[in-house]
Amino acid sequence: MIPQEIHDALVSHFGNAILDAKLEGVFDPFIKVAPDRIKDVAQFLRDNEATAFNVLMCLSGVDHTGGKLGVVYHLHSMRRNHKIVLKVDLTVEQPHCHSVESVWKTANWHEREAYDMYGIIFDGHPDLRRILMPYDWEGHPLRKDFQVPEYYNGMKVPY
Numbered sequence: 001m002i003p004q005e006i007h008d009a010l011v012s013h014f015g016n017a018i019l020d021a022k023l024e025g026v027f028d029p030f031i032k033v034a035p036d037r038i039k040d041v042a043q044f045l046r047d048n049e050a051t052a053f054n055v056l057m058c059l060s061g062v063d064h065t066g067g068k069l070g071v072v073y074h075l076h077s078m079r080r081n082h083k084i085v086l087k088v089d090l091t092v093e094q095p096h097c098h099s100v101e102s103v104w105k106t107a108n109w110h111e112r113e114a115y116d117m118y119g120i121i122f123d124g125h126p127d128l129r130r131i132l133m134p135y136d137w138e139g140h141p142l143r144k145d146f147q148v149p150e151y152y153n154g155m156k157v158p159y
Contacts, residue, residue, distance in 0.1 A: 003029035006051060006084050013044060019089075028074070030085035038071075038088050039098040039124070045075060045084075046103055052077045053084070056104035061114030063144045067092045069118055073100070090120060092143075099125040117142035 001009075003023040010018045010031060017037035023029040033041050045053040053075040062070040073086040088097050099122035101107040111122040112131040119140040122128055130137065136153075139146050149157055 001050060001080065001082050003031075003084060006045075006082075007031055009048070009051065010041060010044070014041060017041065028083075028085045030072075030087050032087045032089065035088045035090055035097040037098075038073075038086065039100055039103065041086065042073070042100040042103040050080075051082075052079045054078055056100065056106050056110075057083075059100070059107055059110035059114065061118035061120050061142065063118060063142065064089075065144050069095055069120055071097055071114060071120060092119075095120045096123055097121070098123050099128075101125055116140070119143065 007018070007021050007023060014037060017034045018031060019034055020032040021030065045051045055076040055078060057074040057076050060072045062072060064070055069090040069092060071088045071090070074083070075086065076083045090097060097120060099107065099111055101111060101122070102124070108125070108127070109131065111125050112128060114120045115122060115128050116130045116132050117140055129135070133141065138149070151157060
């Protein structure tokens with residue numbers, strides 16, 4: 001399927017949960033999805049015979065500045081040999097997104113990393129806790145407004 005056909009299938013099935021798309025003139029065509037519907041869209045894209053997106057290649061958190069966060073999902077169908085990117089926009093005040101860990105198990109680690117580094121909360125994740133930073137670390141180091149603390153547990157932080 002070409003990106004336009006994937007987009008059309010999603011709009012047909014999910015209506016206004018598909019917020020936007022950029023399908024031409026970009027290296028990775030993408031479709032923006034409402035944060036509260038990402039799990040349903042992911043399940044559809046995996047289970048639908050025409051799309052068959054059986055691989056979540058990457059899930060990344062993003063800080064767009066200005067209080068805006070995002071999640072980017074790179075999907076691949078090994079059976080159909082096509083790819084698509086899904087994007088979800090969030091805010092720092094409401095950094096909640098549904099987990100896709102039950103759809104693709106590889107999302108487990110990726111969602112934990114996005115939570116740890118950006119503070120994105122994946123509702124329904126079975127074990128959402130820090131994965132790279134110490135459990136008592138304050139803040140999210142990849143946010144653009146993050147200030148490196150001078151001390152951590154009484155030790156000077158080299159920077």
